[in-house]
Amino acid sequence: MISTSTISLVDELRKVVGTRHVLASHAEMVVYECDGFVIEKRSPDVVVFPHTTDEVARIVRLCNQYDVPFLPRGAGTSLAGGCLPVGGGVMIVLTRMKEIHEIHLRDRYAVVGPGVVNIWLTQALKGTGYHYAPDPSSQGACTIGGNVATNSGGPHTLKYGVTVNHVLGVEAVLADGTILQTGGPAADRPGLDLTGVLVGSEGTLAIVTKVWVRLTRDAQGCRTLLAIFDSIEDATNAISEIIGACIVPAALEMMDQGIIQAVEAAFHFGFPLDAQAVLLIEVDGLEAGLDDQRDQITQLCRGRNAREIREARSASERQLLWKCRKQAFGAVGRLSPSYCTQDGVVPRTRLPHMLHRIADIGQRHDVRIVNVFHAGDGNLHPILLFDERDAGQVRRVLAASEEILDECIAVGGSVTGEHGIGVEKLGFMHKLFTEDDLAAMGRLRQAFNPTGRLSPSKMLPTAGACAIEQISPGRRAAL
């Protein structure tokens, strides 16, 4: 498999970053053959770990010179195969670019390397009165560069927005090796908002090497409530009531019975195991307004038959509640050997309908499905439980997933709220967009990445998508 030109490319890459920072043996590269989307696997030909922007640019130029595909990778926590090296080539892992370069409280921004783990920035800001708002559930592992690539969300997006609302600018290496800066700490740069376009482009337009992020003032206080319901309808109707009352909670999360049981087994919080649904509701802001909001929410939930409403009485209780929520996926390991998390979005008023449909789809395909999700955003994360050693189960899970996502589209939603298209959801792009829409997106890619060597066969179902089928025939057909 390894050709002479690959060998000389590896040599040249070693000259750029040093021998220690290049991996080229199969055993060393196994971990890089997939991200959180494990169904499709492909090892890169080389993995390289640059430390500076200039090194990234030189690596990219070498890839062009040798005519091999290349792609960036952060911590590999993405869930849609955005880090899958389709067609092999060079994987540029950015985890060594992990400096927090600058923190400017007065100007409310920080400059960080793409390899900075999300939570490191929060930790670095502790005590300053400011924080970085996007907090995906994987924040202990995922990098800010990866957050930029996927436009990550998290539980607090309802009030604070997603990553793109907090990125002021980026430094990036283009597909031809050019280094440029878009945006920056000064607002409203004249011209096109290329920063806004790069965020969420899943590494297919450029390799981000530095990020200017907005810092957000810490809330003076918060109230964290747990509302327990005997029916899913009541819980989702309560959400609608809260929104209708002009309250925008910082977070509004929902867990169904299946996930409550798993989380309880893992963390012993004291969730009632017979509850059909719990809402985790957090409001934050000035102390002067919080008790009012809490009381209003309590009343609205009671009006929708909440069995019980608890308030986190201390910071540690609040932390435990959030731990239960953020590590819910980990707890799922107790329920089955493998699981597949979906990422559908529907208008939030359609949540009751969607949850019914998910239950129904699960039953028909004989797949157990549990739900934990960002209810305030209408962003569902049905978790389909299975055993990946059983081909029949795998097929049923894939069929059920597809049906769920089709239903999201049918009610006016989307197939991904925060995980991305990657390779996993390429097949849905035609269902969401017309040929005209996809052509416009293709034109954008053409401007940034004309040769297509940068992360091929992702995001847009172009001719490149066929390449995947050639790599693993049958496998893909099984999807």
Next chain:
Amino acid sequence: MSTSVEILPLVETVVPVDQAALAEQVRSAARRGQAIYPLGGGTSLDYGLPPRQPGIGLSLAGLNRVVDYPARDMTITVEAGITMSALAETLAAERQRLPVDAARAQEATLGGMLATDFSGPRRFGYGTLRDYVIGINAVDGQGRPFKAGGRVVKNVAGYDLCKLLVGSLGTVGVITQVTLKIRPQCTSSAWMLASLDDLAQADKLLEQLVTSRTTPVAVELLVGADWRNDGTLGRSFAAGSVRLAVGFEGTAPEIAWMIEQLTSEWQILGVTETLPFESVDAERIWNTLTEFPAKAPLALVLKASVPPSATVAMIQSIRDVDPNCTVQAHAASGVILARCAALSGEQVGRTLVRILQPAAASRGGHIVVYSPGAETGLTRQAYWGLPGSDAPLMKKVKEQFDPQGLLNAGRFVFAP
């Protein structure tokens, strides 16, 4: 106020009734190689280099419908020609709003606001239009329709072409329909106003606001004698030409707490000439500070953007070239609007290129012409500043969507 015919070299104006008809008009103009000037409410026609190439006016007046308003989903889908006041009225019926300020809202359209990326005092608390657009339909320079995003508040499927169109001055595509994320209305608002000795004191207060326990949604620094003539902002303090206005929104108890808190924070800094403004007076101040840039259409207005900590220094640089200028700065965002009556003729371009652009650049910012007033001879560099490292890429993107360069020809950063 000048009309579209006076500002734009229009050979005719067409008013398509839907996106298909609009796309046909664009295709037809593209076949003829004719420039295309999208028209909203005509409130910002003088924004951008004066156009020279004759072309068609493409009015969005026929596309002004509310397409879908699921209030409980906190989203609305409307056609781009809807006026900002019509949009606000629709939302107000459900106690909701788009928290981005709009000047001359009776005339200004959503499409025009998006193309110019208009914002006002509330941008500090609520962000700008790019933060609210979740779906968009547009027609590119060849008449090819496209859409991006969708109707749900969280969606990462496909490239975010919404961002590409917001602030592009209509040069990438003509926006025809938009889905917005919206917010609940707030119940009360207030302003706290301080009269200050000089800009140095203003800088101190701005620095203190970074750690204030209050949560303003607007921080406006007002400099210049003109503000003394304002009915509300002017009447309170006799002397002093520097004012800091801090805007709050929230519930009544929150507002009451913030007024008291900021008063005491300011007292510690030795600022005692302060006044709160509530209810009708507060409304009047929001209005004044939103309408400022549109108020004197014939005046030259410059817009500088710097990191917020450099706001005062940048205002000083502008005052050095025009000591009598009237300044409104969204100070916590580092955005400065300066009405400069003293500059005119060739002096404008020279001052911008040789003095003000370097002054802004040295602080990591930039300065552009916001409204040229009577100036018609400005170069692209004087108007938009020097291109950055991303300029070649912007041009490549532009060429993909408008290869003939017809959309708002010669007006934006792409002008020769």
